[in-house]
Amino acid sequence: MFNRLHPQGPLPEPRQPLVITGTAKSVDLPGTMISEKTVHTLHPKQHIMIRLLKYVLLDILKNRMMVFYTLFLLAVSFGLFTMSGDPVKGLASLLNIVLMVTPLLSIIFATIYFYNSYEFIELLSSQPIRRNTILFSQYFGLCISLLLSLLLGVGIPVLIFAPLKQGLILLAAAGGLTMSFVSLALLSALLTRDKARGIGLSILLWFYFTILYDALMLMVMFAFIDYPMESTTMLMLSLNPIDLARVVVLLQLDISALMGYTGAMMQDILGKSWGVMAATGIMILWIVLPLAIAVRKFKRRDL
């Protein structure tokens, strides 16, 4: 897959003609869009957005990597559920995999895909299409396809083996992680023009959020061991989307009781509806903020 997407390698055959004719058609006649009988009440620019999205989505769904990702998730989920026997235990093991694999694959795949569609994006930019539209079509195309994989690979086994509240929350957390890491991917791809550096930055971000951040947190906690750290810990947790997702799911898996006072406090907050809303809000911030910065960068960029 990486070969196919590599700039030196042969370009995927069906994409170029398909996209060019498609966009050219819709872009050439922006004024006539409304009069076309296939279009109903959509704003012409929205229409372009949806068409672009469709092409991006089709292109990604044809990618072999997505098939591998889906199959991998399916195999792992089925394996864990059948091996553990107990659905709640299965969910707990699945959590480990999802927390590691979903962000990693989302950020790397999205970064590589963005770099590889760079020529296409340049081409689109030469047309009278808003840059917002171009970037959002890329973003949502990536998100929808990755979420689809997640839904197939994890959602189906969860629905079969553990159709519980905990399972749904795990899925929601994984979905949130996917979306925020695609945002981070676009951001890192737009921070540097060099593909290798961009991918490196993505991997670094993943490494930071998965390992470094927790290690730093542990250091801080040890440094202030004599002080009440509960609220600070919670604040620190919300500054990392992976930790946030992990703790939200862990509390659902009944592990809160293990955590003594801290767990009781977390459960107290996240058990209430405003707590859940706050956690969701922070997750949405983790999706929106990097994307907003990426959009700003993309708009101001001299392509």
Add this chain to the structure above:
Amino acid sequence: MPIKKLLILFLALSPLCSFAGVLRCGNGTDIRSLQSGIHQVPAGDTLLIAPGTYKQGNLFIRKSLTLLAEGKVVLDGEMKDEIITVFSPHVRIKGFTIINSGNLSTKDLAGIKVLATRDVFIENNTLYKCTFGIYLSNTRNCYIRHNKISGDALADQSIGNGIHVWKADSAIIENNESTGQRDGIYFEFVTNSQIRNNQSHHNFRYGLHFMFSHSNTYTSNEFRENGAGVAVMYSHHVKMHNNVFDHNWGPSSYGILLKDITDSEVLDNRFENNSAGIYMEGSNRIKMERNDFLNNGWALRIQASCTDNVVSHNNFSGNTFDVSTNGETQLNSFNHNYWDKYEGYDLNKDGKGDIPYRPVSLFSMIVEQLPPGLLLLRSFMVYLLDKAEKIIPSLTPTNLMDEQPAMKFIPHPSGVSAFSTLDRIKNNLTINT
């Protein structure tokens, strides 16, 4: 003619044994007042109480008799007073429904209270909303069986214990069910007693609370979903066999809390879904064998103040932490246990692993010092830390290890059937909602 003589003897004696006097009192009889019934019945006879509901305050029993309920007899204390108080030996109380004892902060009011006597037999009673259920104080040879005691601990936190035994010898507590009280069963200064086949669940504090009570045995009891599990403290020669400790799940809840227990046995028990299966502090020379520790937060928390305990032939499966401790030296031994996290091999196929297993993970040491650190549970970083520590142990106690862990789950003939998965899920769900 020894047979003939025996027959005559039997015929002569039989009226004495089988036709002890029965006096009937209560609703529809000449004696309406139960207390005067007790007053009129000759010592050693049976007082049969007619069906109905009685609101007659506190009944005092000051002679040996059998107090028997005919059908459904409800003794209602109207939230004012104690209901039955026994002062004399050889009393038997059977088949009553006893409700609504009073609640005073100056006096422990109970459904049935037995004071400074012996050989009292309490069976088949149902006690509901009594501050204390059955209360024995300074007794010998009392037998309490097949009683059902339920309180309303969540509504009223000043509630007492289900079966409260204070300063007693040779008591037998058997087949009772205690729920919704403060402590399901409470023992203090009790010796040579047995607690068998009881169910103690959904109590506000402990399922079983046990202090300064030596040489007691408790077998085949079930302690489920109690506020803080079971606490056994300051006692020696306690035997705990075949009990089930299930779902004692909460921030400070234990399957059993063993505090300053010595020379005791914990055999063939099952600890499942507890925050901590066993928490030990200052406990020495305890034999812990053939127990199943399943799906607990911590299976075993041994504080460094425990020495010479032997942990062998147990199963540890599905626990978040197998063993945790707070010190670097360890003076307890672990042999031939099954650990589901063991990754060793068995080249000679003798069922014992060839490399030792260290059940204390680095993360559990971190959490012991830094409780909020548990929020990092299942973080990838923690996984890496634990792996690194397993390869080169430096911070975890080096001598705390199982030299020859069992390769397979050890089947125990304890006969305690495991809860089905479905039950467990239901429990989880009810806990969450």
